[in-house]
Amino acid sequence: MLYRNNPKNGDELSILGFGAMRLPMKEDMSIDEAKATEQLRYAIDNGVNYVDTAWPYHMGASEPFLASALADGYREKVRLATKLPTWLVNSREDMDRFLNAQLERLNTDHIDYYLIHGLNGGSWEKMKELGVTVFLDSAKADGRIINAGFSFHGNGKDFPVIVDDYDWDFCQIQYNYMDERNQAGTEGLEYAASKGLGVVIMEPLRGGNLASPVPPEVECIWNEAQTERSAAEWGLRWVWDHPEVTVVLSGMNELSQIKENLRIADEAEPNMLTESELQLVGNVESKYREMMKAGCTGCRYCMPCPASVDIPTCLETYNNLHMFKDEMSSKMMYAMRLAGVVSLDEPHFASQCVKCGECLERCPQDLPIPDLLEEVVRDLEGDDLDERVKMVKMMFFRE
Known part of the structure; x- marks a missing residue:
């Protein structure tokens, strides 16, 4: 296993x-705890520490599962990360309530890497108004969290604003060879690294x-x-080729x-891909x-829309x-990203x-x-859209 330094700490x-979002499941859709525990401990035994x-x-169920899976000394071997559910927070007191509940659910006295979940420009402004920076300072001071960060799913223009608004230790962004100009993108990756933040990457293979x-x-x-590799290996190597990347989930x-x-993680050094290999990935993109x-490039010149349509996200999905x-996943992602449940708006x-x-x-x-x-x-709405929105609200505990 190769390791990279978080420059902030x-x-x-x-x-x-x-990542404990897509754990193996039983037929009843509950976590297959025996299988998931075996897999997690195997990864940790072979060098994974995040x-x-x-x-x-x-x-x-993910947080309580980890409490048992990380027993027997495994909790001490890893940096544990979890997130404040911004869409459920309506007061400064809520922030402490959720963090304390998470400490109990995870059976730990501290969170090593604590994130404000799924920020965009609007949700960050709401969190600031509710006192999130004071909350983070307080939770770091009393030891409940060690490092403060945020995960991001907004427009690229909002990313540096959030980076500069608080003394973050790290951030988490979606990044892969299809998303160089989407969300935070390459520009955001490089900006966060220039500010000394550790950068954790999610969706390196766009959900597989x-x-x-x-x-x-x-x-x-x-x-x-010239070198035979799976599509997954090419995708992971491309992300790890960036020296600004700290961890890939x-x-x-x-x-x-x-x-x-x-x-792959035993040998994926930064800047290892040759020019011809980078060109190959570019050809795939x-x-x-x-x-x-x-043919939408995600430039967002079409925004804002007077009718509040998120045109780039609609076209991306x-x-x-x-x-x-993948019709099922695309339809669920459409409901999740556009219903306003997580982004705290319409x-x-x-x-x-x-x-x-x-x-x-x-x-x-x-474009027409x-x-x-x-x-x-x-293709993406249909008669079952309301049901999908209800499912999203249930997933995020909004009803």
Whole structure:
């Protein structure tokens, strides 16, 4: 296992982190605790020392599971990360209440890496108004948390604002070769690192979509490589090639996945990919983009929309549906990202479009956005949208 230094505190963290959001499950959808414990302890025994969870993972069961899985001395071997559920916080007192509950659920007296969960510009402003910076200072002072950070799912322009608004120890961003210009992106990665923050990466394989199944058109490109590697290995190596990256989280739920990722993490040094290998990954990205139904670059010049449609996110989810052919996941992600449940605001669905045409005047790609939004409604909304929104609210304990 290779390790990288968190420049803010000197911690030596394993470049592979264990994400506890996609643990193996039984047929009744509960965590297969025996299997998950075996997998987690195997990863730790082989060098993983960063474990990440959150309040809502596995419908609230992830944190209590880790309390038992990290018994027998395993808690002392890892830096444990969990997150404050921002969408449930309505007061300064709520912050202490959730943190204290998490300490009890995790059976620990401190959280090594504590994150404010899923920030964007609006939710960060709300958290500041409620006193989150005072909360973090207090919790660090009394030892309940050791390092303070945030995870981010907002617009790129909001990311440096949040980085600069508090003396963070680390941050967590979505990053992979398809998301260099999405959310925080490469610019955000480099900005956070320039400020001395450790950077934890989530979704290095876009929820597994960049690993399997691989479209034949993409497989042909990977087969051109001089060194034979799986699509998952190429994706992970690409992220680890960036020296600004500290830890890459992987939601591993099969022992074969853990063993493959451990093998890669034994040798994935920064700047190891050759120019020809980087070009190969670039060719794969281009092929995926050719397969997109909408040529949206995520520049957000179309925003804000007078009808509150989040046009770039609608088109991104629509493209993912057609690139990766995973209808169930795409429809759930559409509801999760656009219902306003986690972002603490109003819905932003494509069906809210009133065809005012303002986006047409702003789009540098000259996309027929209102027509594309009609296709989004057809493919991603449907009669079951309300049920999916209810499921999202249940997942995040909003009703």
